Amino acid sequence: MLCGAMRESVTLNALRSHQSSTRQHRIDMHKQAICLWATIGLTTLTSCSSGTSDDGKAPKSLDKTTFGHRQIEQMLADRPNMKGVLSEDGPTFEWIVESLNGKRTGRRIHWNADTPQSRQGSEHAGQYYYYPAQIYISGGTEMTGIDKWAALVYELYNVENTNEFSDLRDQAISGEIAGEDYAMGCVKLEFLAMEKTYAFFHKHPMPAPDTSMHRWYELMLAELGTFEQYVEDSSEFSGPGNYKHFKDYFDEHISPWVGKYPPQRADDEPSNREP
Numbered sequence: 001m002l003c004g005a006m007r008e009s010v011t012l013n014a015l016r017s018h019q020s021s022t023r024q025h026r027i028d029m030h031k032q033a034i035c036l037w038a039t040i041g042l043t044t045l046t047s048c049s050s051g052t053s054d055d056g057k058a059p060k061s062l063d064k065t066t067f068g069h070r071q072i073e074q075m076l077a078d079r080p081n082m083k084g085v086l087s088e089d090g091p092t093f094e095w096i097v098e099s100l101n102g103k104r105t106g107r108r109i110h111w112n113a114d115t116p117q118s119r120q121g122s123e124h125a126g127q128y129y130y131y132p133a134q135i136y137i138s139g140g141t142e143m144t145g146i147d148k149w150a151a152l153v154y155e156l157y158n159v160e161n162t163n164e165f166s167d168l169r170d171q172a173i174s175g176e177i178a179g180e181d182y183a184m185g186c187v188k189l190e191f192l193a194m195e196k197t198y199a200f201f202h203k204h205p206m207p208a209p210d211t212s213m214h215r216w217y218e219l220m221l222a223e224l225g226t227f228e229q230y231v232e233d234s235s236e237f238s239g240p241g242n243y244k245h246f247k248d249y250f251d252e253h254i255s256p257w258v259g260k261y262p263p264q265r266a267d268d269e270p271s272n273r274e275p
Contacts, residue, residue, distance in 0.1 A: 068100030071111040075152075078113040079137060081145040085207065092153075092204050099156045109133045109159055118245070121216060122151035126162030133159050146208050147216040153200055154220070157193040164189050172250060175259045182254070183246035184231075190242060191227050198224060 072093075076083050086093045102108045107127050112134040116123040121143050127133040135155045137148050165186065172182040197220055211218040224230055 066097065066101055067108055068097035071100045071109075072097065074113070075111045075137075078111075079139055079145075079148055081141075082148050083145070085145045085149055092149075092206075095204075096149075096152060096156065104156075105133070105160055105162075107133060109135060109156065112136050113139075115139060121147070122155050124155040124159050126159055126165060128166075133162065135159070143216060144214045146206050146214040150197070150201065150206060150214075150217040150220055154193060154197040157196045157200075158190065161189040161193060169254065172254045173257050179247055179250035179255065182250050183243050186246040187231075187243050188227055191224070191230060194220075194224060198222075 098104070100109050100111075110132050112125075114136055116136045116138060120138075122135070122137045124136070125131070125134045135152065137143075137151055137155075143151070168177070168182055168185045168189075171177045172179070177185070201217070201220055206214075206217055208214050208217060211221060225233075
């Protein structure tokens with residue numbers, strides 16, 4: 001899964017499975033989902049031609065001069081295989097534009113053409129002091145255009161967890177929680193974003209009749225079960241989601257500062273943290 005605080009975590013210097021009737025089938029699907037969500041780095045689309053928005057109303061005409069629309073134009077120039085996938089008149093496109101405009105968080109979210117530092121399919125950087133929230137998506141051919149749009153939706157939901165990721169980091173630095181608790185807390189935040197993404201795409205399916213051609217998107221449609229099931233079903237291999245990434249990050253970047261450096265909160269600055 002796109003690691004929610006992955007970019008945020010990389011910049012500490014700036015301080016920062018389809019569940020079926022049988023358990024075995026659910027575990028097998030969870031294994032695939034967990035692995036692919038982690039590969040991505042890793043609410044909802046009626047058909048793009050449905051002409052309805054999240055509240056059931058017809059979508060409004062988009063002002064193509066908005067910040068969000070300009071971000072998408074640049075993104076399509078940087079990731080050309082995303083072109084022609086979504087209708088600009090559809091509810092999904094409108095939701096993405098409004099999210100980039102800051103309607104859901106109160107802060108604009110920027111597109112960044114850089115390759116994800118995590119080498120995963122996508123990642124985001126939550127707002128930090130004067131650094132704006134940013135989203136990164138792989139330019140590689142391992143992801144189809146539909147996969148990349150799906151990853152974008154996931155990351156937009158993950159950005160909404162910025163405050164919570166920051167709270168976990170601050171608690172870890174102050175010594176209030178151990179590294180294992182920090183890592184599991186981050187995994188749970190990403191799981192919440194995964195749940196929202198799952199709901200989003202069941203409400204608004206992507207224009208992909210054969211989802212097997214788009215493996216990331218297909219796994220986003222797999223039922224996740226409860227967080228406890230997710231953790232239990234993944235405990236036999238690498239751990240749930242990006243647990244190892246977050247634990248390694250704690251060991252390398254947070255542990256040396258525990259009890260030695262007071263956490264700096266973004267709302268200590270004139271520019272508040274993303275709500």
